[in-house]
Amino acid sequence: xxxxxxxxxxxxxxVPGFSQEVVDQALVITSVEVHQVENPVSVLNQxxxxxxxxxxxxxxxxxxxxxxxxxxxxxxIWPIIDxxxxxxxxTGLIPALSVLPHIEGDQTKAELHQMANWSAxxxxxxxxxxxxxxxxxxxxxxxxxxxxHSGSYKGVGKxxxxxxxxxxxxxxxxxFNFDATSELINIANVGSxxxxxxxxxxxxxxxxxxxxxxxxxxxxxxxDGNGNMKxxxx
Numbered sequence: 001x002x003x004x005x006x007x008x009x010x011x012x013x014x015v016p017g018f019s020q021e022v023v024d025q026a027l028v029i030t031s032v033e034v035h036q037v038e039n040p041v042s043v044l045n046q047x048x049x050x051x052x053x054x055x056x057x058x059x060x061x062x063x064x065x066x067x068x069x070x071x072x073x074x075x076x077i078w079p080i081i082d083x084x085x086x087x088x089x090x091t092g093l094i095p096a097l098s099v100l101p102h103i104e105g106d107q108t109k110a111e112l113h114q115m116a117n118w119s120a121x122x123x124x125x126x127x128x129x130x131x132x133x134x135x136x137x138x139x140x141x142x143x144x145x146x147x148x149h150s151g152s153y154k155g156v157g158k159x160x161x162x163x164x165x166x167x168x169x170x171x172x173x174x175x176f177n178f179d180a181t182s183e184l185i186n187i188a189n190v191g192s193x194x195x196x197x198x199x200x201x202x203x204x205x206x207x208x209x210x211x212x213x214x215x216x217x218x219x220x221x222x223x224d225g226n227g228n229m230k231x232x233x234x
Contacts, residue, residue, distance in 0.1 A: 025132065025133035025134065026132055026133065026134060026136075027132065027175050027176075027210050027211045027212050028132060028133055028210055028212040028213050029130050029131070029132060029138065029139075029176075029208055029210050029212075029213055029214075029215050030131060030132060030133050031130070031131045032128065032129065032130050032131075032208070032215060032217060033128075033129045033130075033131070034126055034127070034128055034129075034217075034219070035126065035127055035129075036124070036125065036126055036127075037125035037126060037127050037142060037144075062074060062075070064076035064097060064184050065184060065186075065187050066102060067186075067187050067188060067189075068187070068188050068189035068196075069101065069102050069189060069193075069196060070099055070100065070101065070102055070159075070187050070188075070189060070196070070198050071099075071100055071101070071102040071103075072097055072098070072099050072100075072184060072187050072200065073097070073098045073100065074095060074096055074097035074098060074163075074184075075095050075097075076183065076184045077181060077182070077183045077184075078095040078181070078182055079179065079180070079181050079182075080143060080165050080166075080167045080180040080181060080182050080204070081141065081167045081170065081178065081179055081180040081206070082179055083177055083179065084170065084172045084177050084178055084179075085170070086166075086167045086168070086170060087167075094164045094165075094166055095164065096161070096162050096163060096164045097160075097163040097164075097184055097200070097202075098159070098160060098161040098162070098163070099159055099160040099161075099163070099187050099198040099199075099200050099225075100112055100115070100151075100153075100159050100160075100161070100198070101153045101157060101159065101196065103153075112153075114153070114154065115151045115152060115153050115159065116151065116152060117150055117151060117152045118148050118149075118150060118151045118161065119148050119149050119150045119151075119227060120148070121146050121147070121148055121162065122146060122147060122148070122149065122227060122229055123144050123145065123146035124144070124145050124146075124221070124229055124231075125142055125143070125144040125145075126142065126143060126219070126231075127140065127141075127142045127169075128140065128141055128142070128143070128206060128217075130176070130178075130208050130215065132210075136173075137171075137173075138172070138173040138175075138176045138210065139171065139172050139173070139176050139178050139208050140169070140170075140171045140172075141167055141168070141169060141170040141171065141178070141180070142167070142168050142169045142170075143165055143166065143167050143168075143180065143204060144165070144166045144168065145163075145164070145165050145202065145204070145221050145223075145229070146162070146163075146164055146166070147160055147161070147162055147163040147164070147223050147229070148160070148161050148162045149223070149224070149225050149226065149227045150225060150226070150227060151225070156194075156195065156196070157191070157195060157196040157197065157198070157225070158191070158195075158196070158197045158198065158224075158225030158226055159196075159198045159225050160198045160199075160200060160223060160224070160225055163200060163202065163223065165182040165202070165204060167180060175210060175211045176208065176209065176210050176211075177208075177209050178206060178207060178208040178209065179206065179207050180204065180205065180206040180207075181204075181205050181206075182202060182203070182204055182205075183202070183203045183205065184200060184201075184202060185201040185202065185203050185220065186200070186201045187199065187200050187201075190224055191225070196225075197224055197225045197226055198224065198225045199222065199223065199224035199225070200222075200223055200224070201220055201221070201222055201232070202220065202221050202223070203218055203219070203220045203221075204218065204219050204220075204221070205217070205218040206218070219231060219232075220232040
């Protein structure tokens with residue numbers, strides 16, 4: 001479609017009386033539409049695999065946050081889309097976060113791998129569509145937030161793992177570009193001291209650029225160890 005738009009603009013520009021205003025109107029972002037996708041990416045049909053983090057030699061490099069007796073392990077901020085392309089690590093994996101009990105001592109790694117009762121993946125997807133003055137889609141992509149919940153430590157608590165954001169069905173017309181980033185905003189214990197329930201707020205920020213203007217948007221999501229997942233109004 002981006003080739004078609006480019007060709008149409010070239011043809012129209014050769015027409016006598018053609019106005020530069022038409023080009024500007026075609027290349028300016030005038031609206032953005034967001035709607036939930038009813039059937040999320042096929043992560044729900046994948047074999048259930050729990051991705052508990054392996055603590056690095058220097059765990060401070062992979063600890064995103066401490067709070068309420070919880071520890072968030074993983075990158076606090078990571079790109080989802082860079083210059084219109086999905087970001088994949090050198091290992092081919094999507095960066096993930098885990099919100100787990102904060103265990104001190106030399107046996108942290110061994111203790112965490114005793115956790116059990118993890119759920120199947122749960123997901124929610126949204127389609128983002130940017131349109132120009134003529135109501136033509138110039139940028140479009142889908143992102144999916146998914147995670148596993150209900151993991152317990154020695155039979156106590158409900159925690160979160162494999163919290164990720166995946167981009168798919170990415171499209172951009174000629175003259176347009178965009179980026180998207182995921183960021184862990186906060187973690188909290190929404191249960192009790194005796195029966196902790198981990199929660200996290202994740203923010204998806206995306207920026208679209210045309211030759212004429214730039215548009216920034218963001219959406220936050222709440223997830224917790226009970227399996228709740230819901231968008232928050234920004």
